[in-house]
Amino acid sequence: xxxxxxxxxxxxxxxxxxxxxxxxxxxxxxxxxxxxxxxxxxxxxxxxxxxxxxxxxxxxxxxxxxxxxxxxxxxxxxxxxxxxxxxxxxxxxxxxxxxxxxxxxxxxxxxxxxxxxxxxxxxxxxxxxxxxxxxxxxxxxxxxxxxxxxxxxxxxxxxxxxxxxxxxxxxxxxxxxxxxxxxxxxxxxxxxxxxxxxxxxxxxxxxxxxxxxxxxxxxxxxxxxxxxxxxxxxxxxxxxxxxxxxxxxxxxxxxxxxxxxxxxxxxxxxxxxxxxxxxxxxxxxxxxxxxxxxxxxxxxxxxxxxxxxxxxxxxxxxxxxxxxxxxxxxxxxxxxxxxxxxxxxxxxxxxxxxxxxxxxxxxxxxxxxxxxxxxxxxxxxxxxxxxxxxxxxxxxxxxxxxxxxxxxx
Numbered sequence: 001x002x003x004x005x006x007x008x009x010x011x012x013x014x015x016x017x018x019x020x021x022x023x024x025x026x027x028x029x030x031x032x033x034x035x036x037x038x039x040x041x042x043x044x045x046x047x048x049x050x051x052x053x054x055x056x057x058x059x060x061x062x063x064x065x066x067x068x069x070x071x072x073x074x075x076x077x078x079x080x081x082x083x084x085x086x087x088x089x090x091x092x093x094x095x096x097x098x099x100x101x102x103x104x105x106x107x108x109x110x111x112x113x114x115x116x117x118x119x120x121x122x123x124x125x126x127x128x129x130x131x132x133x134x135x136x137x138x139x140x141x142x143x144x145x146x147x148x149x150x151x152x153x154x155x156x157x158x159x160x161x162x163x164x165x166x167x168x169x170x171x172x173x174x175x176x177x178x179x180x181x182x183x184x185x186x187x188x189x190x191x192x193x194x195x196x197x198x199x200x201x202x203x204x205x206x207x208x209x210x211x212x213x214x215x216x217x218x219x220x221x222x223x224x225x226x227x228x229x230x231x232x233x234x235x236x237x238x239x240x241x242x243x244x245x246x247x248x249x250x251x252x253x254x255x256x257x258x259x260x261x262x263x264x265x266x267x268x269x270x271x272x273x274x275x276x277x278x279x280x281x282x283x284x285x286x287x288x289x290x291x292x293x294x295x296x297x298x299x300x301x302x303x304x305x306x307x308x309x310x311x312x313x314x315x316x317x318x319x320x321x322x323x324x325x326x327x328x329x330x331x332x333x334x335x336x337x338x339x340x341x342x343x344x345x346x347x348x349x350x351x352x353x354x355x356x357x358x359x360x361x362x363x364x365x366x367x368x369x370x371x372x373x374x375x376x377x378x379x380x381x382x383x384x385x386x387x388x389x390x391x392x393x394x395x396x397x398x399x400x401x402x403x404x405x406x407x408x409x
Contacts, residue, residue: 003277003285003374003394008167011151012180014203015247016040019150020143021157024136026129027084027122032157034133036105036140037079037201043245044210045075046217047117048196050238057087057094058118059237061102068114070210077115079241080105080137081158081199083186087120087128088236097128104134108141121160121186121199121237123408155184158199161403162188162278168270170263174256177249179206181263185271189280189404191230192308196221196240200271205248206260212251216261217242224268227300228392230279231400232308276392281399284316285375291388292381298335302380303391305333313396316376321367323352330380342383348376 018038026033039045047066049059069076080101087094102116109116120128144150155165170181187198208216221240242264251260277285288306293299306312309329315322326345331338345353348370352359370376 002163003282006164006166006274006277008152008155008165009169011148011167011169011182012171013146014180014182014205014245016043016205016245017203017243018144018146019154020140020145021153022136022139022143024082024132026082026132032153033083034136034140035081035154035157036137036144037154038109038144039075039077039079039243040245040247041077043075043243044208044213045069046210046213046242048217048221048240050196050235051194052234052236052238054089054236056120056237057090057098058120059239060095061098062117062119062239065102065114065117074115076117077111078105078109079117079119079201081119081121082128082133083121083158083160085120085122085126085128086124086237089125090127093127097130100130101133105137108137117241119199119237119239121158124236151182151184158184158186160186160188161280161407162186164278166271166274166278168267168274170267172259172263174206174249174251174259179204179249179260181267183267183271185275187275188278189230189400190233190235191228191275191279192232192234193225193228193238194234195226196238197225197228197272197275198235198238200225200240201243202241202264202267202271203243203245204264205245207246207248207250208244209252212257213242213244216264219261220265220268223265224272227390228272228276229304229307230276230282230394273392276394279394280403281397281401282394283374283397284395286316286393286395287377288380288391288393289377289388290380290382290391292383292385293387293389294385296387296389298382298384299387299389300391302330302333302335302382303389305329306378306380307391307393310396313393316371316395317397319368319371321347321364321371323347323358323367326378327353335382339383344381344383346379347371348373
């Protein structure tokens, strides 16, 4: 089940970047579950990783290897992603397996071991089936390609409970030169990123120096993947990688950075929203816009408080115009000196709340009409300042419970 008919887009070639997949049978036979991304030598790579204290072994190793590459003034040469097993909560065995994966792929490709970054997603607490994973690496290398089909297969190869691959692409002009940005992401449950998302890999052919690339990733992640939630759970394996191959136009001046940042933000936001549209059991795509806040952080606190409310989420699923649940969630958000008389809440084009209570012109029929829609907007004006933030979320359905109750079986 998913909201809307989001199709995987056409992906132009990113010169110098190749992607390959294999069916290694890590959890189930007959599905793509191993992805290798080959990065050219002159590229720059920025990474954003989960802040979960129980971060997975591949996250630890990927951080170490990325830092080692950057200390030499280089970028990583290969990314390797497996699905079906998170390699999280696996202790020293998990670290050994992540490093062995990097070592074997490095041997096959003829690159230094620490220029390989590992990523995993799937069940927590189970050791990786190393013989199957290692046996799949040659096939993934053999399948390396540059075209849109390679991107689509990589998008399929990183999925777990997702129902469809997620991709986004943008092209822009910089000083008469065409620049391309492509990205894929995965995620459906355990989604409340605290730096990025479940997994996302975004690449551009632009030439961007490392400090600027790091800044661009941080800024665009904060307003995309860090603004989504399905269930309020931050994964042990979250990672978002931004690759600049350096084969195209240079991004350096303020004007160039502004144009590039806008395009990158569109790609990141589209990938993040695709995760919500494909949230486990989702039947509604919900945009929560909080404005007139004293700070952006305050606006996010209010937005996430509403988005995480099981009562609000079940009302959305039932198309029940029980607006009191939204009001109650806003009221318990951690905001100091809340003046409820100044708060307004709108459901789509319908005013729900003003002057501390139900809006004078509100009718149940109006609210029910909006709640029946597949895409719903909720606007919350706090009357405290000029800052704002937007959070995207989904409803809470019977299917969400069933998917997660049956996840390991």
